[in-house]
Amino acid sequence: MKQGLLAFLLILGCLLNGCERQAIGLVSAVPGPGHNWVLIWSDEFTGPNGSAPDPTKWVVESGGNGWGNKELEYYAPHLKNLHLEDGNLVIEAQKEEFTGSDGVTRHYTSGRLKTQGLFSQVYGRFESRIKIPSGQGVWPAFWMLGDDLSTAGWPTCGEIDVMENVDVGKSRIHGSIHGPGYSAKNSLTSAYTISQGRFSDDFHVFAVEWAPEVIRFYVDDELYATRTPADLPKGARWVYDHPFFLILNLAVGGDLPGNPDRSVSFPQRMLVDYVRVYSRR
Numbered sequence: 001m002k003q004g005l006l007a008f009l010l011i012l013g014c015l016l017n018g019c020e021r022q023a024i025g026l027v028s029a030v031p032g033p034g035h036n037w038v039l040i041w042s043d044e045f046t047g048p049n050g051s052a053p054d055p056t057k058w059v060v061e062s063g064g065n066g067w068g069n070k071e072l073e074y075y076a077p078h079l080k081n082l083h084l085e086d087g088n089l090v091i092e093a094q095k096e097e098f099t100g101s102d103g104v105t106r107h108y109t110s111g112r113l114k115t116q117g118l119f120s121q122v123y124g125r126f127e128s129r130i131k132i133p134s135g136q137g138v139w140p141a142f143w144m145l146g147d148d149l150s151t152a153g154w155p156t157c158g159e160i161d162v163m164e165n166v167d168v169g170k171s172r173i174h175g176s177i178h179g180p181g182y183s184a185k186n187s188l189t190s191a192y193t194i195s196q197g198r199f200s201d202d203f204h205v206f207a208v209e210w211a212p213e214v215i216r217f218y219v220d221d222e223l224y225a226t227r228t229p230a231d232l233p234k235g236a237r238w239v240y241d242h243p244f245f246l247i248l249n250l251a252v253g254g255d256l257p258g259n260p261d262r263s264v265s266f267p268q269r270m271l272v273d274y275v276r277v278y279s280r281r
Contacts, residue, residue, distance in 0.1 A: 036280060038280075040277050040278060041119050042276040045089040045272065049084060049086065050079065053113055056118065057118060062075050064100055066254075067254075073106060074106035076109040076110075080094065081111035082111035091113075092267045094108065094110070094266055096108070108252040108253075111250060112247070112249035114245060114246065114247045115245045116149070120243035121279070123280075124210060125208070125277070126210065127162075127278075128163075128275045131202060132165050133270055135265070136257070137252065137257050137258055137261065138250060138260065138264070138268045139164065140250050142163045143159065143163075144161075145157055158177070158240050159176075161176040170199050172199075173199060179240075180239065192217075204219060205219070212241065213228055213229055213238065215228075248272060250270040
């Protein structure tokens with residue numbers, strides 16, 4: 001009884017004082033099957049229009065070295081590439097020549113954020129509500145890397161791709177895991193194709209539910225793939241037993257999506273309504 005009253009008072013206080021849409025620590029009614037989750041970390045992107053992402057939650061990455069995928073963009077720490085707008089995070093790719101402090105010149109700019117050094121978690125539900133861009137050759141992604149990246153290196157640290165889109169028609173997304181012996185083009189990847197329209201038409205919720213020796217992939221709370229150690233190549237290691245940090249980015253070109261063609265207009269925008277991380281109650 002006391003716990004129920006406390007939860008009611010906290011929610012009432014939020015409504016009266018305009019706090020975040022989800023009160024951290026309360027049992028969530030948002031995720032899918034079971035609803036048995038407690039919100040641990042989130043960003044609702046409710047700051048003033050034109051403001052930068054919260055620096056206490058996100059690190060802005062910069063660079064134009066291709067990022068191991070022959071990407072064409074320079075990730076630039078500019079507000080036009082990364083800003084808040086109408087309750088969303090906007091990651092915007094622009095067609096423009098830019099030379100960074102490293103002397104690298106690219107003909108596109110875009111944005112990339114990570115929580116490395118600020119937040120990481122082992123196991124739980126990791127979800128984001130995203131509207132992806134529509135252009136050929138743009139590559140939106142919501143993904144995670146093991147927080148031992150700096151010592152173990154990639155792919156030994158592990159990688160979980162909650163959502164990435166490289167499909168020309170924008171009707172299909174992929175969820176993947178990468179580890180030692182099953183990375184890059186040999187990663188364990190599953191696809192989800194939307195039944196009507198394109199993913200770029202509207203927002204969708206992309207999530208993984210991660211527990212010891214299992215990772216489940218969801219779109220709009222529909223389970224479409226499950227990965228366990230039994231799926232790994234013979235002799236390969238399951239490396240998903242330590243904390244991972246989050247990454248959001250919008251790449252241009254690269255090995256998987258190919259390069260933009262003449263039909264693609266810029267800017268291209270990836271809109272992120274929220275990112276939420278839960279643990280089991």
